[in-house]
Amino acid sequence: MSWAGKILRVNLSAGTVTPEPLNMDWARQYLGSRGLGTKYLVSEIDPQVDPLSPDNKIIWATGPLTGTMASTGGRYTVITKGPLTGAIACSNSGGYWGAELKMAGWDMVIFEGKSPKPVYLYINDDVAELRDAADIWGKSVWETEEHLKTTLQDPLTRISGIGRAGENQVLFAAVVNDLHRAAGRSGVGAVMGSKNLKAIAVRGTKGVGNIRDPKAFMAETFARKKILHDNAVTGQGLPTYGTQVLMNVINEVGALPTRNHRDVQFEGAKDISAEAMATPRASDGKKHLVTNQACFGCTIACGRISKIDETHFTVVNKPQYWGASGGLEYEAAWALGAANGVNDLECLQYVNLLCNEQGIDPISFGATVGAVMELYEMGVLTREQIGIEAPFGSAKALAFLAEETIHGRGFGKEVGQGSKRLCTKYGHPDLSMSSKGQEFPAYDxxxxxxxxxxxxxxxxxxxxxxxxxxxxxxxxxxxxxxxxxxxxxxxxxxxxxxxxxxxxxxxxxxxxxxAWSLPDLAPQLQAACDEGFxxxxxxxxxxxxxxxxxxxxxxxxxxxxxxxxxxxxxxxxxxxxxxxxxxxxxxxxxxxxxxxxxxxxxxxxxxxxxxxxxx
Missing domain, CATH: 1.10.599.10 (Aldehyde Ferredoxin Oxidoreductase Protein, subunit A, domain 3)
Structure with a gap:
């Protein structure tokens, strides 16, 4: 049936971890991951609950194809009531963590209450227990992952957790796994931090062995992988250029929001595009882009691995950022770049690294900075308030505000509330480019x-x-x-x-x-789970x-x-x-x-x- 058939319920207030059978009636109605996790959430919390109170719950959920040989079957979802919006929050991530949870024998983990002290959840197949997180509270996502893998003496352990932004309850804090994959939007990381929950460390060795018809499933997944391979977008564009392939495309049609949506085309788009990432730098002859990378089971491999110019002002004395790491994707490059009129590719990569390292949604962060820069140019905000001169196009202001926001310092505390609250506070709510309080991505x-x-x-x-x-x-x-x-x-x-x-x-x-539509998804679900899909x-x-x-x-x-x-x-x-x-x-x-x-x-x-x- 492809579901593991089990969930973990973690009461952080009581410190208990209890297994439960999965509600299979709900699974057939809502599949899994986003749908099933949301069904559990809406059935268990008051819609009026304060998102950052112990009465809110937060759920990590996999789907029936997670952990299987279906292409891209590594996804998981974090579901809660979002602090940025007050609406349903449901944030999806790739990497390897979701498949690891499934292979440990669990479909879902539900957290309720609030721990009296920082903790992390350790799962090793059937073993699941809360452990003290005092020694990793205050650490970045990267430091947390390294520490836990060393402490647990298993480099194959997968970590989903928060950095300082989640601990400080930045309202658009992300949950990050595998160093640079994120359940990025709506502030799910802030809810995690509000519960004193630092991370979930998972090791799964069981595999996913309960496929309904293994031979049929293998045939269906193989056929769909060929469709992905033969498609111009999933077989060529995304593997070669990643989502950044869109930067010049969207700019040319006049749909690239620029300078807080004042304009729809950015004269610097070519400087921060996929093509720029793949072109040798004038400074050292090296390419920004090192290689592409795939998540678990993915045949597309749209991820970027990039390396920053070590002489750039943002990292000249920070060797911890000199190695190859998660590179810019389209939404982040837009939000940190065009949304603020910044065309400094190395600065965008540095800020993107900070977002990954400390767990911040680059879309909401960058779009909020765009509002700050407009308010600064209007004279509503001053250098003294912000801590730096912040006109559109200032790479220094972008880097400064990123550092202040992730550490909860100075004006960064205001940026961490998102553009809706910030613009309302300073008398210009219409300058928040958002709906329901969540900032728009890279299309006008x-x-x-x-x-x-x-x-x-x-x-x-x-x-x-x-x-x-x-x-x-x-x-x-x-x-x-x-x-x-x-x-x-x-x-x-x-x-x-x-x-x-x-x-x-x-x-x-x-x-x-x-490349796929529902007629491609249905046969895979039918072979894996139930002929009724x-x-x-x-x-x-x-x-x-x-x-x-x-x-x-x-x-x-x-x-x-x-x-x-x-x-x-x-x-x-x-x-x-x-x-x-x-x-x-x-x-x-x-x-x-x-x-x-x-x-x-x-x-x-x-x-x-x-x-x-x-x-």
């Missing part, structure tokens, strides 16, 4: 109408991975739609959102959807998950008014590019989206929709 919602609607309606706040309409609107996958058109976009967004929920919940990477059933599961998340948010106090975009995107037209003169047409699309979803005009699932989905 005026230039690409579908993604604007997806941002506004995303259950976890501004996000591209909850309905990546860029695939259709820019790349023509699975069909080409005109980015500035609004016709058909509500239907497109819903389809992408529901399909994404199914892929996330299966335990595979969303990047497979450049047909394409129509997976469509229904995805829709069920989306509506469940929506109902939690509604109960938490979100309304139609929160399905919104900043005034800038609605009233200030794009200045250049193919969308010149265009604003977001969200007000036109939103009522149609509600109707397509089977929601009432206030954005609430109707009784008929709830009954059809079994909610």
């Amino acid at each position: 919602g005026r230039a690409i109408q579908g993604i604007g609607l997806a941002y506004a309606t995303s259950n976890r706040g501004g996000c591209h991975l909850r309905g990546y309409t860029i695939a259709s609107e820019i790349l023509g996958i699975p069909v080409k739609t005109e980015p500035t058109a609004t016709e058909g976009k509500p239907e497109l967004v819903k389809a992408f959102q529901d399909a994404t929920a199914a892929f996330d919940s299966a335990g595979v990477c969303i990047f497979t959807t450049f 047909t394409v129509p059933e997976l469509e229904k599961i995805g829709e069920r998950i989306w509506n469940m998340e929506r109902e939690f948010n509604n109960a938490a106090g979100f309304t139609k008014a929160d399905d919104s975009l900043p005034r800038r995107l609605l009233t200030e037209a794009a200045k250049t590019g193919g969308s010149k003169g265009t604003v977001s047409h969200l007000p036109e699309m939103l009522p149609k989206y509600y109707a397509v979803r089977g929601w009432d005009p206030e954005g609430r699932p109707t009784p008929e929709t709830r009954a059809r989905l079994g909610l």
Whole structure:
């Protein structure tokens, strides 16, 4: 059946670790990972709970294909109520940790309460116990991983944990595993820190041996790996250039948010692009990019391993950053670069390393710095307040604010609250480029109408991975739609959102959807788990998950008014590019989206929709 059939419940207040059988009825309704973990969360907490209180819970969940030979089957999800947004938080990560948990014999770990002192959870197959973390509290993600592997005397132990940002409850702190893979968004790391939980160390030796039909599963996964290999995006573009392949593409079409979304094209995009990473530097003739890297079971290998210029001002006296490590991906390069008008590739790599090392979401961090720089140029914030002159384009200000934020020092404490709280405090809430309090990623919602609607309606706040309409609107996958058109976009967004929920919940990477659709996922699930996972059933599961998340948010106090975009995107037209003169047409699309979803005009699932989905 591919599920391990067991979960761990950890009561941090009491210090107990208790195994439980997995609710298999729920597993068949919600698959696993994002869907199943969310089902457990919404069934066990008050939607009105303070995200940083002991009454909130936080869940690590794998999918039925996690740990199997399905391509990209290494994904896991961290689910909680998010402190950045107050909405459902569900953050996905790759690397090797998720597969290790599954191979230790567990589908999910649920943490509740708050430990009176710092602890970490140690799992070695059937052995699971809380251990003292006093000697690693205050350490970075990197230091924690090295310490635990040395202490446990097993270099194959996999670590999922937080750095100083999570401990300091930076509201966009991430959970990081395998040094530079992250459940990055919505502040899941802050919830972990609020519970005095430093890390989960896992060693699994059991494998995943309960595949329903091993021969059929092997045949189905092999066939799908060939599809990934033969596809231009998953077989060529991503392995060669990583997600950074998009930098010049999105800039050329005029959809690259620049200087806090004041512009839609960045004159320095070429300097921080995939091509720049792969070109020898003038200073030393060496390439920024060292190689690519894959997560567990991945045949795409989009990850970047990069090496910084040792003479750069950010690291000239910091040899700990001179080695090859996790390199820039598109969203981080955009957020640290174009969003702030910074085209210093080495500075972006340094700040990206800090985000990995201390566990911070580079999207929210970079977008918040963009707001700070605009407020500085307006004269609302001063050098004395910030601690440095901070105009758009200042690499020194970017590096300084990163250091201050991860350590919770000075103005970094304000940056660590995210752009919505910061901009509201200083009297300009409209300068926060966010929805539901979560900052937008690297696509402009005026230039690409579908993604604007997806941002506004995303259950976890501004996000591209909850309905990546860029695939259709820019790349023509699975069909080409005109980015500035609004016709058909509500239907497109819903389809992408529901399909994404199914892929996330299966335990595979969303990047497979450049080449796969639900008819590729279904046979793999049928062979691994249950013949009942047909394409129509997976469509229904995805829709069920989306509506469940929506109902939690509604109960938490979100309304139609929160399905919104900043005034800038609605009233200030794009200045250049193919969308010149265009604003977001969200007000036109939103009522149609509600109707397509089977929601009432206030954005609430109707009784008929709830009954059809079994909610």
